[in-house]
Amino acid sequence: MAKEKSVAFFCKECGYESAKWYGMCPSCHAYNSMVEAPKERKSSSGAARSGPRPVPRRLDEISTENSPRIGTGSEELDRVLGGGILPGSLILTGGDPGIGKSTLLLQVFRSLAAGGHKVLYISGEESLRQLKLRADRIGKFEGDISFLCETDLDAIEEIIREEKPEAVVIDSIQTMSRSDVASAPGSPAQVRECTNLLLTLAKSLTVTIFIVGHVTKDGTVAGPRLLEHMVDTVLYFEGDRHASYRILRAVKNRFGATGEIGVFEMTAEGLKEVPNPSAFMLNGRPEGTSGSVITGVMEGTRPLLLEVQALITRTNYGTGRRTAAGLDYNRVSLLLAVMEKRLGLSLSDCDAYVNITGGLRVNDPSLDLAVVLAMYSSYRDLPLDPNTVVIGEVGLAGEIRAVPMIKERVQEAARLGFSTAILPKSALRADLGARGMRLIGAADLGEAIRAVAKDQ
Ligand code: TYD
Ligand code: MG
Numbered sequence: 001m002a003k004e005k006s007v008a009f010f011c012k013e014c015g016y017e018s019a020k021w022y023g024m025c026p027s028c029h030a031y032n033s034m035v036e037a038p039k040e041r042k043s044s045s046g047a048a049r050s051g052p053r054p055v056p057r058r059l060d061e062i063s064t065e066n067s068p069r070i071g072t073g074s075e076e077l078d079r080v081l082g083g084g085i086l087p088g089s090l091i092l093t094g095g096d097p098g099i100g101k102s103t104l105l106l107q108v109f110r111s112l113a114a115g116g117h118k119v120l121y122i123s124g125e126e127s128l129r130q131l132k133l134r135a136d137r138i139g140k141f142e143g144d145i146s147f148l149c150e151t152d153l154d155a156i157e158e159i160i161r162e163e164k165p166e167a168v169v170i171d172s173i174q175t176m177s178r179s180d181v182a183s184a185p186g187s188p189a190q191v192r193e194c195t196n197l198l199l200t201l202a203k204s205l206t207v208t209i210f211i212v213g214h215v216t217k218d219g220t221v222a223g224p225r226l227l228e229h230m231v232d233t234v235l236y237f238e239g240d241r242h243a244s245y246r247i248l249r250a251v252k253n254r255f256g257a258t259g260e261i262g263v264f265e266m267t268a269e270g271l272k273e274v275p276n277p278s279a280f281m282l283n284g285r286p287e288g289t290s291g292s293v294i295t296g297v298m299e300g301t302r303p304l305l306l307e308v309q310a311l312i313t314r315t316n317y318g319t320g321r322r323t324a325a326g327l328d329y330n331r332v333s334l335l336l337a338v339m340e341k342r343l344g345l346s347l348s349d350c351d352a353y354v355n356i357t358g359g360l361r362v363n364d365p366s367l368d369l370a371v372v373l374a375m376y377s378s379y380r381d382l383p384l385d386p387n388t389v390v391i392g393e394v395g396l397a398g399e400i401r402a403v404p405m406i407k408e409r410v411q412e413a414a415r416l417g418f419s420t421a422i423l424p425k426s427a428l429r430a431d432l433g434a435r436g437m438r439l440i441g442a443a444d445l446g447e448a449i450r451a452v453a454k455d456q
Contacts, residue, residue: 007019007037008020008021008036008037009021009022009034009035009036009037010034010035010037010188010189011025011027011028011030011033011034011035012033012034012035012188013025013028013030013033014027014028014030014033014226015192015226015229016028017037018034021034021036022034035187035188035189036183036189037189069081069082069083069084069085069086070084070085070087070112070115070117070166070208071084071085071111071115072084072085072108072111072112073107073108073110073111073112073114073115074107074108074111074262074273075273076248076262076263076264076273076274077104077108077248077262079260079262079300080235080248080249080250080260080261080262081233081235081250081253081255081256082250082253082255082256082257082260083256085167085208086208086232086255087166087206087207087208088202088203088205088206088207088208089202089208089209089232089233089254089255090195090198090199090202090208090209090211090230090231090232090233091208091209091210091211091231091232091233091234091235092173092211092213092227092228092231092233092234092235093105093210093211093212093213093235093236093237094212094213094214094215094234094235094236094237095215095236095237095238096215096237097214099237099239099246100237100246100264100266100271101171101172101212101237102123102125102126102134102171102212103134103138103266103270103271104237104248104264104271105121105169105171105210105212106121106131106134106135106138106169106270107138107270107271108210109121109145109167109169110135110138110139110141110145112143112145112166112167113141113142113143113144113145114141114142114143115143116143116144117143117144117166117167118144118163118164118165118166119144119145119146119165119166119167119168119169120145120146120147120148120159120160120163120165120167120168120169121145121146121147121148121168121169121171122147122148122149122150122156122168122169122170122171123147123148123149123169123171124149124150124151124170124171124172124175124176124185125171125172125175126149126171127149128147128149131147131149132147137268137269137270138269138270139269139270146163151175151176151177151185152176152177152178152179153176153177153178153194153197153198154178154179156170156176157197157201160201160205160207161201161205164205164207165207166207166208167207167208167209167210168207168208168209168210169209169210169212170198170209170210170211170212171212172211172212172213172214173191173194173195173211173212173213173227174186174191174213174214176190176194177190177194178190178193178194178197180193181193191227192226192227195211195226195227195230195231196230198211199230199231211227211231213227215236228251228252231252232253232254232255233250233252233253233254233255233256234250234251234252234253235248235249235250235251236248236249236251238359238360238361239358239359239360240358240359243358243359244265244266244267245263245264245265245266245274245280245358245359246263246264246265246266246271247261247262247263247264247359247360248261248262248263248264249261249262249299250300257300257301258300259299259300260299260300260301260302261299261300261302261304263277263280265280277302277304278303278304278305278306278412278415278416279416281304281305281306281307281357281358281360282294282305282306282307282416285307285357285386287386288383288386289383290377290378290380290381290382290383290384291309291310291311291312291374291375291377291378292307292308292309292374292377292383292384292386293307293308293310293370293371293373293374293377293384293390294306294307294308294370294386294388294389294390294413294418295307295308295366295367295369295370295389295390295391296366296389296391296409296410296412296413297362297364297366297367297409298364298366298404298405298408298409302408303405303408303409303411303412304412305389305412305413305416306356306357306358306360306362307356307357307358308354308355308356308357308367308370308371308374309354309355309356309357309374310352310353310354310355310371310374310375310377310378311351311352311353311378312347312350312351312352312353312375312378312379313350313351314349314350314351315349315350315351318349319348319349320347320348320349320350320351320352321351321352321353322336322351322352322353322354323352323353323354324354324355325354325355325356326355326356326357326358326359326360326361326362327354327356327361327362327363327367327371328363331365331368331371332352332354332371334396335368335371335372335375335394336352336375338372338394338396338398338445339372339375339376339445341398342397342398342444342445342446343376343398343445343446343449345376345379347379350379352375354371354374354375364403365393365403366391366392366393366403366409368392368393368394369390369391369392369393369394369400369422369424369442369448370390370391372394372445372448373390373422373448373449373452376449377452382452382453384452385420385452387417387418387419387420388418388419388420388421388422388452389409389410389413389418389420389421389422390421390422390448390452391403391406391409391410391421391422391423391424392422392423392424392427392442392448393424394445397444398444398445398446399443399444400424400425400442400443400444400445400447400448401424401426402424402426402427403424403427406423406424406427406432407431407432410423410432410434410437410439411432411434413434413437414434414435414436414437418437419436419437419438420437420438420439420440421434421437421438421439421440422440422442422448422451422452423439423440423441423442424441424442424443425441425442425443425447426441426443427441428441
């Protein structure tokens with residue numbers, strides 16, 4: 001047998017292992033990310049080998065019949081998970097503190113228990129009293145649900161093996177520790193070893209485990225990046241903590257599509273689903289003000305209307321400041337450059353602030369045209385017609401390019417009562433199915449601007 005390589009340090013960002021310490025990780029080039037590995041690492045695969053010898057199987061020998069999806073009681077969450085919980089999966093739920101992770105999981109477990117499933121909620125952060133106070137806000141609990149306050153994962157393993165619950169919450173992975181790992185709870189080594197153990201438990205006992213993970217400043221789950229690679233599904237809670245809505249997004253899903261979002265609202269009785277997120281996102285938007293444009297993006301399989309806001313002002317300094325909230329900063333810089341070149345505007349001495357309202361983060365390039373028109377509207381102080389929705393990607397030549405699923409987006413706008421849509425000319429078809437809606441095709445930025453200016 002090959003001699004096991006001795007590992008003394010590993011990178012908490014990418015998991016690179018080495019016998020030497022480096023100031024900069026040789027693999028991912030992160031600085032100061034090498035940390036000492038635990039002294040004695042019990043290999044979990046070694047422990048599993050004491051059982052029967054594993055047998056490779058052909059696909060037709062593998063039965064998937066007895067693992068139907070379990071509904072979580074929340075349509076939004078079921079869709080994000082790809083149709084419910086797959087028994088035996090390991091699901092990481094990340095998000096800022098106070099955004100509602102514990103609340104969501106408590107509600108899911110309440111509904112699982114009511115549906116006849118045996119579930120266990122383990123908290124390393126709150127006392128039983130605090131858990132009860134939260135549970136009282138959510139409603140009545142029925143069925144086989146129990147609570148445990150514990151941070152020693154070895155003890156938790158024993159309990160899970162004895163009690164055999166169908167689903168377990170570990171709230172949060174940063175508070176858990178294993179006695180054979182020397183470092184403190186929350187350290188990369190602990191997080192990694194604890195997740196390893198939970199993975200073994202989930203797969204060998206077919207128990208679904210929800211792991212709560214805290215998020216660092218830069219928006220990733222604290223601890224090693226490995227955590228995301230080890231679990232089956234990664235869900236992130238987004239949204240402004242001070243506003244009431246919360247967006248749950250699947251960024252990784254071995255058993256379903258990624259990119260699906262679920263929209264929730266935090267109320268005095270816990271999280272409620274938002275069945276009509278577009279209307280929710282547009283709630284309270286200013287009408288008749290310059291710099292505000294509505295666009296339609298796709299979030300997974302669902303169209304969502306949102307508001308892009310821009311503010312362009314003369315700078316007090318030499319060069320303009322640019323900020324982007326909810327969208328890519330570089331994209332905003334690029335679009336400003338396209339506007340300078342193709343529309344002949346002088347924007348280098350202007351500050352530009354661009355914002356997606358609602359605390360949502362959007363990567364869909366179909367946002368481009370709306371960002372350009374919002375900036376143009378603010379620059380010229382020219383309010384756009386509030387019943388117009390704008391969809392299209394902008395190329396470097398100032399051309400407006402087609403985007404996928406235009407029909408779904410236009411129909412969503414029609415459903416919410418918009419009367420006009422400015423679309424890429426190449427996407428203009430008769431069968432977009434938006435009856436009563438005026439569709440204007442624009443081939444480049446000039447045409448798009450003429451279309452909105454004519455509306456005035
Ligand atoms: P919580 O689930 O504890 O967040 P996390 O586990 O992600 O840290 O959510 C806490 C916040 O939610 C807190 O500010 C109180 C608020 N809240 C409500 O507004 N209504 C409720 O019914 C509950 C249970 C919490
Ligand atoms: Mg919590």
